[in-house]
Amino acid sequence: MDRRLGAAFAALVGVFGLICAIEGNLKNHFSASPESDEPCPYDKSNVAERGQYCQGRRDLGRDKPFGDDYFGRFGDELIEEMDALNIENNLRYLTSQGHMAGTKQDLEQAEYLRKLWLEQGLDQVELQPYEVQLSHPNLAKPNKVYLMDEEGQVKFTSTIIEEPIDGVEYxxxxPPAFLAFAPAGTVVTNELVYVNYGRYEDFLQTESMGIKIEGRVVIAKFGSIFRGDKILNAQRFNASGVILYTDPRDYHPESETGGAAYPHSLWLPGSGIQRGSIVWRDGDPTTPDYPALDGAYRVPENETDTPKIPAHTLSYNDARKLLVNMGGPEVPQSWKGKLNITYRMGPKLAREGWTLKLEVNNVKKLLPTYNVIGMIRGSEEPDRHIMLGNHRDSWTFGSCDPSSATAVQMELVRSFGQLMKKGWRPRRSIVFASWGAGEYGFFGSWEMVEEYLKVLEMRLVAHLNVDLAVIYTYNLQISATPLLHKIIKEATKRTPAPDKSLGYETLWDHWTDRVRASPDLIDYNLASTSEHSPFYQRIGVPTSYMLWEINFDELDWSDYPLYHTAFEDFNAMKTILDPEFRYHLSLGHLWGLMTIGLADAEILPMDLEDEITMLRKMLKGLEDEYGQALKERGITLGYVESTINRFAEVARDFSMRLEDISEIPPLLARQLNDQLVMLEKCYIDTEGSPYRPYMKNKMFGTSDFNQYKSWLAPAVRDALWQATHCEGQCRHQWQLVEKEIAVLQYIINSALLIMKDIQKL
Structure with missing residues (x-):
């Protein structure tokens, strides 16, 4: 026999033997348990009551949940294992120092997590570096705002850091006061314009009063919208610089009546300075759409999509010094803050010859950021992943943002490690992601999605994101794409209430009884507030975002008062917010049960009725807001509506067929699950929005004027906004509206085709 032919034959025999061995193992694995020769009955009628486990199927020591129980015995054991004291100790460590991205402290925490997670039993843990452009303050030349008299003498200089509570300097x-990605530059002027919250409509109203923005510095309150959108709006109106400040109206409304500030309450002290990033496009600015790896093409600095005018942040103590020196008419009543002053529009300063100097000395540099990625490999479908994400870096101590969630994530890793010691291993793989440089614009998660785009498109089942676990303890706020609504609801019904003295037994009871931020139990407002954004915006992965929030009927916060200041320390959480860490623990229970439900269920617990509901709400929103304008142009949404109706028929047929199946072979289960996971990927379109091509999801997205607000059908809304605000014939703009409505119909039709019976074309 020819040597090569003999080698090939031997290899073939070896492969055939391996296949036979695998086939035999699979046959034993899926047909009988160690205790019984009888096959496991799949028919639900064989289970006498909810919560009973199928004793005929024990896979690698795991008692699989059966029927309507998505969590099984190990769901209960996870709840028992998790400990609030461990979460408290985790938070104490995480807040022991500031850990801004690109610093040695941030790297120290990344290395600590990698070592800890390996010790706690994860199968694999890696540090994943990306070299990204970060913006840091110049410590030798801190950013400042000055007021100078007619002789050039400095009469006021802004402070660069908070007054420490205990008298010990930080x-x-x-870091000293700065807004990341505000470009270096100096503006000297005698004109300052007050623009309320810096919303687009605020700029329009200012100009309608006869006060031009062009060439002038503007001052705006933090709150209402994302700070980066305030800068973008200022650029749209050709301002020369921006000053943002925390007005007591939003951050200490009791200041006028003598109410105490932190540490006696959660209200912001007068020296509090909010830091933060002001970029409006997520991911490393120098490598848009591609990962920041060695050899990557870097966009020239003058071509990056980052702010072009200087901007700085002030405390309300310092802002008062500027505002009292402004001239011009009084601001509208609804624009007034709660400083004990007369708020004026400007543009001229009140004192003749006085000038304002805005000096920004930030430095941009390429620095490594580190994701910590840990994995529990699945026993049956190791190539299907459930990801739990949280960013690690903070501007200061970060007791709320993000360390409250990091502390919970750490306890989940430890607890899952303990379950593995008891013999549990999930069907699908579980990935824990501690993202780097999240505060800058979700750099760590975006770069990983860009690098692993094709892998994650194929393998990722869901991304469960918790950015910050607790900012108050009134009620849960949860946003999610529709495919995760079912598992969220089921998990809250299994999770104990955080405080049973309030009269609630389960988290479901607490959550559904108390007032929520929106009329819907779970909304679709994923927006661009955290690391989940690349997962739903770029690759269409089912995604959730959740935290403990305020009572929106009693409080009106867009940011919590201590947000991104040096006062957001461990003491704030321990003495005021969640002293016993009950609410941290409750969210950890929910996060963990959702993970088990998605990682272990034979058929993914995803209800297509939730998708139908979303589609109908999306259509109604477009009709309510733009129906008349579309009618006047002879443009119809009828084809979109008919496609939604056909999707509903196919989706319900899928669900009925699933209910009728009494025995699900492994390959069929895989096929059905792949249909479910592919559904929301159908909303991704490579062209993206015509006005924001980086936003690839045509169903879920952000408002063009506030990254904190979501839009359903964002590309259609982008086009409609431009068309309805256009002057003249606007033929091109209305053609884009027609095109985007057709694309919307196309992606819904794609989802329809995905959900059709796999036995038919």
Whole structure:
């Protein structure tokens, strides 16, 4: 026999033997348990009551949940294992120093997590570096705002850091006042314009009063919208610079009546300075759409999509010094803050010859950021992943943002490690992601999605994101794409209430009884507030975002008062917000049960009725807001409506067929699950929005004027906004509206085709 032919034959025999061995193992694995020769009955009628386990199927020591129980015995054991004291100790460590991205402290925490997670039993843990452009303050030349008299003498200089509560100066881990990605530059002027919250409509109203923005510095309150959108709006109106400040109206409304500030309450002290990023496009600015790896093409600095005018942040103590020196008419009543002053529009300063100097000295540099990625490999479908994400870096101590969630994530890793010691291993793989440089624009998660785009498109089942676990403890706020609504609801019904003295037994009871932020139990407002954004915006992965929030009927916060200041420390959480860490623990229970439900269920617990509901709400929103304008142009949404109706028929047929199946072979289960996971990927379109091509999801997205607000059908809304605000014939703009409505119909039709019976074309 020819040597090569003999080698090939031997290889073939080896492969055939391996296949036979695998086939035999699979046959034993799926047909009988160690205790019984009888096959496991799949028919639900064989289970006498909810919560009973199928004793005929024990896979690698795991008692699989059966029927309507998505969590099984190990769901209960996870709840028992998790400990609030461990979460408290985790938070104490995480807040022991500031850990801004690109600093040695941030790397220290990344290395600590990698070592800890390996010790706690994860199968694999890696540090994943990306070299990204970060913006840091110049410590030798801190950013400042000055007021100078007619002789050029400095009469006021803004402070660069908070007054410490205990009298001990903050160390170098706490950066001085700055807004990341505000470009270096100096503006000297005698004109300052007040623009309320810096919303687009605020700029329009200012100009309608006869006060031009062009060439002038503007001052705006933090709150209402994302700070980066305030800068973008200022650029749209050709301002020369921006000053943002925390007005007591939003951050200490009791200041006028003598109410105490932190540490006696959660209200912001007068020296509090909010830091933060002002970029409006997520991911490393120098490598848009591609990962920041060695050899990557870097966009020239003058071509990056980042702010072009200087901007700085002030405390309300310092802002008062500027506002009292402004001239011009009084601001509209609804624009007034709660400083004990007369708020004026400007543009001229009140004192003749006085000038304002805005000086920004930020430095941009390429620095490594580190994701910590840990994995529990699945026993049956290791190539299907459930990801739990949370960013690790903070501007200061970060007791709320993000460390409250990081502390919970750490306890989940430890607890899952303990379950593995008891013999549990999930059907699908579980991935824990501690993202780097999240505060800058979700750099760590975006770069990973860009690098692993095709892998994650194929393998990722869901991304369960918790950015910050607790900012108050009134009620849960949860946003999610529709395919995750069912598992969220089921998990809250299994999770114990955080405080049973309030009269609630389960988290479901607490959540559904108390007032929520929206009329819907779970909304679709994923927006661009955290690391989940690349997962739903770029690759269409089912995604959730959740936290403990305020009572929106009693409080009106867009940011919590201590947000991104040096006062957001461990003491704030321990003495005021969640002293016993009950609410941290409750969210950890929910997060963990959702993970088990998605990782272990034979058929993914996803209800297509939730998708139908979303589609109908999307259509109604477009009709309510733009129906008349579309009618006047002879443009119809009728084809979209008919496609939604056909999708509903196919989706319900899928669900009925699933209910009728009494025995699900492994390959069929895989096929059905793949249909479910592919559904929301159908909303991704490579062209993206015509006005924001980086936004690839044509169903879920953000408002063009506030990254904190979501839009359903964002590309259609982008086109409609441009068309309805256009002057003249606007033929091109209305053609884009027609095109985007057709694309919307196309993606819904794609989802329809995905959900059709796999036995038919």
């Amino acid at each position: 160390d170098e881990s706490i």
